[in-house]
Amino acid sequence: xxxxxxxxELSPQQVxxxxxxxxxxxxxxxxxxxPQHTLANLFYENSTRTRISFELAAKHLAMQVVNxxxxxxxxxxxxxxxxxxxxxxxxxxxxxxxxxxxxxLPQLVAQGLNEAVHVINAGDGQHAHxxxxxxxxxxxxxxxxxxxxxxxxxxxxxRHSRVANSLQFLFKLMHxxxxxxxxxxxxxxxxxxxxxxxxELSEGLQGADVIIGLRVQKERLAESEQFDLAHYRGxxxxxxxxxxxxxxxxxxxxxxxxxxxxxxxxxxxxxxxSVILTQARNGVFxxxxxxxxxxxxx
Ligand code: NCD
Numbered sequence: 647x648x649x650x651x652x653x654x655e656l657s658p659q660q661v662x663x664x665x666x667x668x669x670x671x672x673x674x675x676x677x678x679x680x681p682q683h684t685l686a687n688l689f690y691e692n693s694t695r696t697r698i699s700f701e702l703a704a705k706h707l708a709m710q711v712v713n714x715x716x717x718x719x720x721x722x723x724x725x726x727x728x729x730x731x732x733x734x735x736x737x738x739x740x741x742x743x744x745x746x747x748x749x750x751l752p753q754l755v756a757q758g759l760n761e762a763v764h765v766i767n768a769g770d771g772q773h774a775h776x777x778x779x780x781x782x783x784x785x786x787x788x789x790x791x792x793x794x795x796x797x798x799x800x801x802x803x804x805r806h807s808r809v810a811n812s813l814q815f816l817f818k819l820m821h822x823x824x825x826x827x828x829x830x831x832x833x834x835x836x837x838x839x840x841x842x843x844x845x846e847l848s849e850g851l852q853g854a855d856v857i858i859g860l861r862v863q864k865e866r867l868a869e870s871e872q873f874d875l876a877h878y879r880g881x882x883x884x885x886x887x888x889x890x891x892x893x894x895x896x897x898x899x900x901x902x903x904x905x906x907x908x909x910x911x912x913x914x915x916x917x918x919x920s921v922i923l924t925q926a927r928n929g930v931f932x933x934x935x936x937x938x939x940x941x942x943x944x
Pocket of ligand 1 (some may be wrong): 694695769775778808809860861863899902903
């Protein structure tokens with residue numbers, strides 16, 4: 647694996663290896679050192695948790711980290727991202743973590759690079775967010791290892807969610823028993839990679855083992871006049887009441903950041919079934935596994 651761009655490029659064996667390494671790091675807290683590597687965080691979209699997660703992952707592996715302040719970087723002076731990457735690569739950066747609003751941009755950047763330089767997709771537009779999907783899988787496997795027997799529900803704006811996209815590919819690849827994508831009509835996906843779509847929350851939650859809430863992306867809502875928040879809450883919010891339809895030991899997940907009282911209630915987000923903070927913790931170990939596999943295999 648020379649770049650980490652999307653789940654579609656991974657084999658089940660590679661996913662298995664990444665899980666195994668991530669669990670090893672989590673359980674042993676023994677981290678190898680790769681001080682000859684430097685990681686650059688290139689976040690052209692706002693992010694706190696994903697950027698910091700990659701930064702901590704790199705630092706645990708004894709790498710150097712540079713964070714570009716992209717509001718003051720050369721892109722505002724008209725430099726294209728490819729030139730930024732080439733310049734930093736010439737200075738010795740070997741790993742580029744890229745988040746950008748444009749679908750497919752990390753892939754485009756990766757094409758022009760030599761094989762000693764690696765690109766990691768940290769979320770591109772509405773396309774993919776593969777490291778999030780893998781840390782979600784790690785969290786699921788940790789709690790419920792038998793994927794083939796699981797019913798998983800993803801609830802919310804499936805259509806615009808790069809997380810839901812990557813999760814569909816990953817759950818398909820790893821043979822998850824059943825995936826239900828719950829979404830109001832206007833947010834249902836045009837293309838479904840795996841699972842079936844419903845507008846009924848009960849259809850998704852009934853007997854579910856894993857419930858994944860998605861953020862209501864308020865930054866998008868300005869454009870959509872038809873959206874009625876109260877209506878959404880009434881039909882799709884993850885509340886204590888709604889979750890009673892699921893299995894009693896169902897786990898509640900969310901990639902964050904959460905909108906408390908919109909797509910998920912605080913009593914649920916902070917309750918005993920929630921694994922939202924476990925996801926954040928696992929993210930660091932999974933990203934360590936991803937970085938390591940890029941620099942140790944070709
Ligand atoms: C997600 C993202 O940016 O795609 N968040 C994340 O990476 N933690 C989901 C979101 O923004 O709602």
